[in-house]
Amino acid sequence: MKVKEYPPRQVVAPGFENLPFDGASRPKENLYALKYSFGTQAIVEGYPSALGAIEKDYPESSKPRAYRLDNEVSRALYLPRLSISLLRSLDGAISIMVCDQKKNQQAGMLQNVDGDEVWYIHRGNGIFISGLGGFLFAPESYIYIPKGMLYAFLPFDAIFRVGMESKNKLLKPSFDGFIKSVPYDDEKCIVPNQYDRYDRFDEYTEFSSGFKSNIVFVKRANNYFWIEYRNSVLDCAGWSGNIYPFLIQAKHLDFPTLSRNHTDPTHFATFATEDGSAMISTFLSRHIHSLPYHHFNNWDEALFYAKGDYAARGGIVGAGDMTFHPQGFAHGPQPSAHEAWPEPKLGKDQPFVDELAIMFESRSPLIPTKETAGMEILDYWKSWSS
Ligand SMILES: [Fe+2]
Missing domain, CATH: 2.60.120.10 (Jelly Rolls)
Structure with a gap:
């Protein structure tokens, strides 16, 4: 069986000919x-x-x-969990999250097996590390994290971010109808490499002695539990495939x-x-x-x-x-x-x-x-x- 959208129709009352259906919120006086x-x-x-x-x-x-998310009163509420869910969908598939994180607030790696995550960095700088390597981040950027990836945000200063978790994979949209467009050029995406890890990771661990790269906090069914591996999960020498985190800056989006x-x-x-x-x-x-x-x-x-x-x-x-x-x-x-x-x-x-x-x-x-x-x-x- 195939289904089809209903065809577009237009009906206008007598005396209202030439109505502009251009999407403007106020197309004419008193309309x-x-x-x-x-x-x-x-x-x-x-x-x-x-x-x-x-x-x-x-x-x-x-x-x-x-919600007033980015102020002192709100920030006190985020501790000690780093991130909280503001809104969660009835079917449990979507969660809208907010996170305020200080530079020493990361004890180990994270692994979210509940779904993909996308975070928007509103404030703060740092290094994003993952099982595939790392990259630096700054405000006005998105970071996409596929389900199951090992990762951590290591802030150089306090960071504030808002994000979404989705049980269904978050992908890149494209439009090929009346308007043809894609939101960004794949070449502009920054993917994990093994170089930032050596350059800046040591700097991070100097002021964050509590961080252990062999401990993973797993999020499953909205609960966290930890696993300690014998080896660091950060010793990736290289990677190949289509499941990876990336960063895209807002200035590289094009609509x-x-x-x-x-x-x-x-x-x-x-x-x-x-x-x-x-x-x-x-x-x-x-x-x-x-x-x-x-x-x-x-x-x-x-x-x-x-x-x-x-x-x-x-x-x-x-x-x-x-x-x-x-x-x-x-x-x-x-x-x-x-x-x-x-x-x-x-x-x-x-x-x-x-x-x-x-x-x-x-x-x-x-x-x-x-x-x-x-x-x-x-x-x-x-x-x-x-
Ligand atoms: Fe709306």
Whole structure:
């Protein structure tokens, strides 16, 4: 049996001919765009994400949330586990994680057999070491770690990172439809080598005498246990194959942007699973045609704000914060953002938005864990009522 998508259709009410279906959040005076699962765009007269009220017993886990992750209060909560899971999918396949790590906080190697990991380095420098060798890392980079790889982050100073674990393999997306693109050139990926290990690893071990390269903390079914091998797991002389960690810098990502339409955020996908169960996208500094449209998302989404003023939710969240928008809750730019930016801009009038944001998406509903107390910006969901 084969299945086929339903064919695209378009219906417009009398008197509304020439509606611009270009994805702009406010296509005309007193009209707004509302996207359903990024497949169909409705143009409506009422402000689509203005919240009136919600049921008294509306589940806490289904409300939008915001977290202030990168501050002193939050950092104290990460200890001593290094990383915590903020959100975990109902089926257990996806976890959104945050980690704050000091330079002496690594006793041994790690091995995650629950799934692939992708980490975004927000702050700090260090060396990433693995069973295949190592490489240096710096902020504004992603590090991909395949399931089962032996690895450790050895920070030269305190590092702060956010990431996703996925039971399904996180791969490189590509688009070959109306827009043809891939997010990065494979040649730009930095893969483990055996040279950094000798250059900088000794420097690291000097100030971190507690680190043992023959001890492995295995994460399996969300529990950690340790194994001590007789030999260091870092004595790789060379490797060959297609399972390896790598680093890609945000400055080497390359996404298409449309000058006459609002670019669908799907085109900023940087890592994705083959079955569409999870995706990580990057919003880079760029010229923007219009504010994002209002929408009902097809995935639960967690957005980490790394840099800049985020135009659509200005004043509520900033760098170092993360928002969580579950499915079933219309969201989009706040009214004040519309006032500041009422209509699409073309050509040289298009504003350059200097921002960097990382979006983690999960098809299966994400449930906030109990580890987030003290990090939340309380009643964030009410920001849609104002
Ligand atoms: Fe969204």
